[in-house]
Amino acid sequence: MLEARGLGCARGGRALFENLSFAVKAGQLWLVRGANGSGKTSLLRILAGLLPAEEGELVWSGEREPPLWVGHRVAVSADLTARENLEFMAALEGDDAGAAVAALEAVGLGGFSETRAGRLSEGQVRRIALARLAFSARPLWLLDEPLTSLDETSTRWFEAQLLRQLERGGAVVMATHRELSDSLQGWTLRLGA
């Protein structure tokens, strides 16, 4: 699906990683691990096309399809309700509003759909953003620390979505500190080693 050849990245005059090569294939889960400041976020941003690769290149097999990106900042506006936020994300992917409402139910925010995101807790806001996973048809998911401030139930729901994505031939690259359940087997990319 996506191959990285000799990626290198320097931030603020300091080299974070050099000559990083790997190939993400359909149905694969890649976990990016490493200490704080080891370049996990930078790597994901390069894959997402937010950051140009200073060295090396990204090669897409087939057409480059936009990835699903959930970053550290989850793109949920505090002044919009949970439903409005998710509907907007759905519209950008070409999905209709119905998908968004169903997804909110799935992450257990059905009762909060008309509440402004600014009044919700951090974990709830993250759940709004992750609800995209329920309807997204994008082949590659790029997730930066998606598990931050998620509770048990949501984490299990999240893992179920990952499984679904992998089983239908999608791929996931995510940075995380947490351990995933045994049902999820993935390749590990360790930065700063």
Place this chain on the structure above:
Amino acid sequence: MAEFLAMGGYAFYVWSAYALVAIVLIGNATVPWWRHRRLKNKGAGRGRAR
């Protein structure tokens, strides 16, 4: 010569214009030159310290 310097009574204007241009052009040209020298000196110094 004195006549040339007097510029027909416009000496102040003509010569200050030319002086300004000279200062700015020479200044802009020497900046990279001494920057380069400083860089090289620093590099050599670092090399010796090693």
Place this chain on the structure above:
Amino acid sequence: MFHRYAALSSPRHFYAVAGAWLPWLSVLTVLGFAAGLYWGLVVAPPDYQQGEAYRIIYVHVPSAWLSLMAYTVMAGAGLVALVWHVKLAEIAVYECAVLGAWFTALALATGMLWGKPMWGTWWQWGDARLLSELILLFLYIGVLGLHNAIADPRKAARVASVLALAGIVNIPIIHYSVEWWNTLHQGATVTRFDKPAAHSSMLWPLLFMGGMFILYFSTVLLARIRVRVLEQEADRQWAEEVRNG
């Protein structure tokens, strides 16, 4: 052919090639300026209306030309930097802005020094060209200010490039609007800048000086980019070799 350009645009090659050219260009520039100054200050006849004061045009008009040319080169480099991410072009954007801002300031200062004896006043709102130069100076200051505000030099160059391109679209509009505005205030306009160098014995030295200013700009731009390349690539192997060698 393409390969040759690609090689030239690598910082290391550029450093070497520019280094070989610079001494020759510098000598040529100095000699050219000496000749141009002699031609303009001594050989060219005085103007029948303005006397000797008109000789300011031999530095004023080329400065004004270069102030625009530097902006055009800057915008061109900005386009290259944005589309192809060429490091040298990124550096050129900033260095063009510095030089261009100085040329603009010179055009303004010499224009005022010329205006004082001619109009009796340092600043003449009725003169569209002087006003355009002033606005151009602000455009340059904006590019420089924006560039300086961003710590990462590569990002700074790209942001400044977008502004430079926005500026180049605007310059003709600004110039036209200033002239348009001027025609509304007829009467105040003094057309002192009306072709004082119409005679060929005055025109040729002017064109020659213009050429020398372009030569100066190219030479100094080359030198400045070369040094900046060495600074930005400081932690590369080749830069270290250059510094120690």
Place this chain on the structure above:
Amino acid sequence: MMGRIFAAVFRREVRLAWRRRGQLLQPLMFYALVMLLFPLGAGADLALLGQAAPSLLWVAALLAVLLAQGPLFSADLEEGGIELWVTSGVSLSWLALAKLIAHAMIVSLPLILVSPILAGWLGVSGEALGVLAISMALGMPVLCWVGALGAALTLGLPRGGILLALIVLPLYIPVLMFGAGAVHAAMEGRPAGGALVLLAGLLCLGASLAPLATAAALRISQE
């Protein structure tokens, strides 16, 4: 598909503007206050004020528009909305166009509506009021878009506000000259059509180029 996305962005912007309507009022209050200051400063010399009215109105409106640019993308930057846009796979210029059109309407409309009232304070009357409204309707969107580009360029910079003014104000000059020129002409009984046509030209140019430039600036802001 593209039309639906455009509508979604537009709806979102209008909704957000309404939810943050306090923020929307600030440029308006600023405009009214500045126009109150001029007569006070001029010692209520109505003849003098009437003479200067077109430029005063336009300069004050221009500064009010500038004031409205600061928060334009800041929430989107902090909340990650720009990342969402850049990674969405939808043309960023298209998204920017939707946002810019919404933005221009939201910011300009109130200013255009109060302008004739404020102009009345300064003794502008008759046909000139109509020309003022038309010139502002044509010119204000351009000011908004150039300002939006400036906001995108200075995104996330410390003390971005003063820098924004520094890079945007020189680019405002043509709009100011044509806008104030049109009103001046109308007040003196000269035809104002030429200046208005020039403003309309700037509007077209702005609508076609501003989204491209803003999109480029937003993309770079994420690097």
